[in-house]
Amino acid sequence: MLFLPEKIENMFWEYRLGIITRGLAGVDTADDEHIHYGTVPYRTINTILDHLQLTHSDVFVDLGCGKGRVLCCAAMRSIEKSIGVECSPSLSSIAQHNADVLRFHHSPIAVLTMEAQQFDYSVGTVYYLFHPFGPETLSTVLEQLRSGVERIPRSVRIVYVNPVHNNVLKDCSWLIETEKWNAGESRSPVHPVTWWQNKIDRQG
Numbered sequence: 443m444l445f446l447p448e449k450i451e452n453m454f455w456e457y458r459l460g461i462i463t464r465g466l467a468g469v470d471t472a473d474d475e476h477i478h479y480g481t482v483p484y485r486t487i488n489t490i491l492d493h494l495q496l497t498h499s500d501v502f503v504d505l506g507c508g509k510g511r512v513l514c515c516a517a518m519r520s521i522e523k524s525i526g527v528e529c530s531p532s533l534s535s536i537a538q539h540n541a542d543v544l545r546f547h548h549s550p551i552a553v554l555t556m557e558a559q560q561f562d563y564s565v566g567t568v569y570y571l572f573h574p575f576g577p578e579t580l581s582t583v584l585e586q587l588r589s590g591v592e593r594i595p596r597s598v599r600i601v602y603v604n605p606v607h608n609n610v611l612k613d614c615s616w617l618i619e620t621e622k623w624n625a626g627e628s629r630s631p632v633h634p635v636t637w638w639q640n641k642i643d644r645q646g
């Protein structure tokens with residue numbers, strides 16, 4: 443639940459960026475594997491993005507980008523590109539509109555209307571997931587990401603907000619959990635956040 447100061451701060455950011463991402467919405471194809479739309483406060487998103495220390499060569503991918511709040515915030519940084527993947531056509535069209543009207547100079551944004559399992563995992567250096575899917579989809583997506591990184595070797599980081607199925611990542615021997623933020627900390631008051639990295643990067 444958000445308190446009034448956070449709500450006001452979120453409204454301030456929406457006004458500043460010229461986008462509208464508030465409100466909950468259903469998923470057109472809702473089931474146990476497709477989690478409905480929701481997002482986190484701008485303050486938390488910006489804290490996460492600061493912590494990532496993104497550079498101009500980063501390609502930021504939000505799997506299940508919803509209305510594009512995180513996508514737009516990432517695009518305000520000097521990165522190569524931000525990519526949003528969203529299965530709901532109504533949500534992805536809102537994300538595309540937000541990307542089109544986003545104020546200020548920003549990095550390129552692509553919004554793809556597709557299931558995360560259809561994405562080409564040979565790109566992307568940072569993957570952001572705010573509890574978008576159930577364990578089966580997550581497992582498939584991680585296997586696709588593993589083979590994408592094998593095809594095109596590179597460092598990949600994963601930020602998992604509200605890590606309901608963190609055990610699925612723990613089962614991936616090619617990943618290392620580098621950090622965990624607990625819920626209630628000032629940097630992420632509502633949800634825990636786990637941070638992951640592929641081992642290739644560690645060895646390289």
Ligand SMILES: C[S@@+](CC[C@H](N)C(=O)[O-])C[C@H]1O[C@@H](n2cnc3c(N)ncnc32)[C@H](O)[C@@H]1O
Nearest residue numbers: 476477479480481506507508529557558572574
């Ligand atoms: C909790 S919301 C997160 C939205 C956004 N990442 C954010 O933080 O503002 C989860 C999103 O994932 C999308 N989603 C669920 N399953 C998906 C799938 N298999 N492929 C792509 N998107 C999916 C939902 O439609 C929803 O917009």
